[in-house]
Amino acid sequence: MAESRQDFARLLNEARGGIDANYRDHGNPSFGQMIKLTGFDRTWARGEGAFLFDETGRRYVDCIAGYAVHCIGRSHPDMIAALHDALESGTPNWVQFERNPLAALLARRLSERTPGELDRVFFSNSGTEAIECAIKLARRATGRVALLHCDSAFHGLTLGALAANGNQKLREGFGPLGESESIPFDDLVALERALASRRFSAFLVEPLQGKSCRVASDGYLAEASRLCNKFGTLLIVDEVQTGIGRTGRFLALEHEPRCRPDMVVLSKALAGGFVPIGVTLVRRDTWAATFGRMSHALVHASTFQSGVLAMTAGLMTLEIHDRERLSEQAMRRGALMRNGLQECAARHSSIAEVRGRGLMLGVALRKSEAEQVLSEIPWLGALEKLTFGQGFVMEMLHTHSVLCQVTESHSNILKFTPPLVIEDREIAQVIEALDATLTKLGGGLSASAHAMLQAARHWSNARLSNRP
Ligand SMILES: Cc1ncc(COP(=O)(O)O)c(C=O)c1O
Numbered sequence: 001m002a003e004s005r006q007d008f009a010r011l012l013n014e015a016r017g018g019i020d021a022n023y024r025d026h027g028n029p030s031f032g033q034m035i036k037l038t039g040f041d042r043t044w045a046r047g048e049g050a051f052l053f054d055e056t057g058r059r060y061v062d063c064i065a066g067y068a069v070h071c072i073g074r075s076h077p078d079m080i081a082a083l084h085d086a087l088e089s090g091t092p093n094w095v096q097f098e099r100n101p102l103a104a105l106l107a108r109r110l111s112e113r114t115p116g117e118l119d120r121v122f123f124s125n126s127g128t129e130a131i132e133c134a135i136k137l138a139r140r141a142t143g144r145v146a147l148l149h150c151d152s153a154f155h156g157l158t159l160g161a162l163a164a165n166g167n168q169k170l171r172e173g174f175g176p177l178g179e180s181e182s183i184p185f186d187d188l189v190a191l192e193r194a195l196a197s198r199r200f201s202a203f204l205v206e207p208l209q210g211k212s213c214r215v216a217s218d219g220y221l222a223e224a225s226r227l228c229n230k231f232g233t234l235l236i237v238d239e240v241q242t243g244i245g246r247t248g249r250f251l252a253l254e255h256e257p258r259c260r261p262d263m264v265v266l267s268k269a270l271a272g273g274f275v276p277i278g279v280t281l282v283r284r285d286t287w288a289a290t291f292g293r294m295s296h297a298l299v300h301a302s303t304f305q306s307g308v309l310a311m312t313a314g315l316m317t318l319e320i321h322d323r324e325r326l327s328e329q330a331m332r333r334g335a336l337m338r339n340g341l342q343e344c345a346a347r348h349s350s351i352a353e354v355r356g357r358g359l360m361l362g363v364a365l366r367k368s369e370a371e372q373v374l375s376e377i378p379w380l381g382a383l384e385k386l387t388f389g390q391g392f393v394m395e396m397l398h399t400h401s402v403l404c405q406v407t408e409s410h411s412n413i414l415k416f417t418p419p420l421v422i423e424d425r426e427i428a429q430v431i432e433a434l435d436a437t438l439t440k441l442g443g444g445l446s447a448s449a450h451a452m453l454q455a456a457r458h459w460s461n462a463r464l465s466n467r468p
Contacts, residue, residue, distance in 0.1 A: 047074030128156025130278030213362025248331030340431035350442030391447030400433030
């Protein structure tokens, strides 16, 4: 054991030493540059609960949480112990031709806590893979191909999921994609009109959109499930980001007891932030259309599905979720954070709206008149779009030690998805940080100018430090 720890330390040391050259020559240099320009380029030494620590020991409140992956908090000791035990037990991984006991138990536990009759469970390794599975099962069960999705939707970036993506920039150049149509989010009239064509195999929807941070109105999902049923389209509720307590319930769709989905997709937080996992929960009849005969038992499968570590992590996450009452905590702490953000909005006209639910919150920023004018000028406008939200993100990080983000498609929305174990005093720290940031940057051209100045500073620092 001691030897392997030394191996890890040695490999990490070598990796950190060679990062510039390795990224430049073999990684994604565009992404590397972005990380450098925004000043996110730090050596992250460790994570604990809602915190990240850099190599100097500086502590940051992590309101990105690996894109909502770290619900139970980083380095949870019970999870680490269980994963250690699993590794040391020698339980063989991926025997393949076996009935996998951990997978079957996790399937039962997940099915028992999801509403309706989602009895069958398919495991994979990411959100987008779990969506691919859902798309295939929907095609097979309905005999239809087209997908219906919402504007601003995000369901992943593999080819099937991309056909249901609401961001044109992410789709461009990758076609032809599968047949699909987009409708406005949270609009039942548009939904009924589209479904009435009886063209769609499935309607994919997030209860709370990850990119826009908009929440479906009360009753929307329940009515969507009734309409889908009426017109023979399957309802796929994408809980990749909202699942496992984030919105104050185990699943966000539980805010709507009458919603009866045909499939629910989970991923991100389910494995506690330690290993990848994807899950597609499916109604028995829909499942049977694909896998119902022995000759078809493996028509959809993947080598690495249901690994020992992923299944152990999934089971442990459920236990930790229940023991620490994380959904309740997300509800209470989310209300606290939301109130704080709303008080901020009352003090700062640069906040247009506070959105979200539980601990998945977004602050939609209003552009100043000057920024609005700038954004309409070709080229300069594109630069302004890139830099506006980043100005706030960078100030939150550099001055206030808070990690938050804007999304690719909504650069004016500051998004907060902290671990569900974040304490009240850290929530207060985040609100104070935002208050100070808005006082400094809200209005005029401050946010964009600040981002550009910071980027220039990081750029020149990087050049100086790269000099031989
Ligand atoms: C709602 C939703 N669905 C699907 C995905 C795709 O998941 P992955 O990145 O694991 O492929 C994401 C990722 O952010 C997501 O937020």
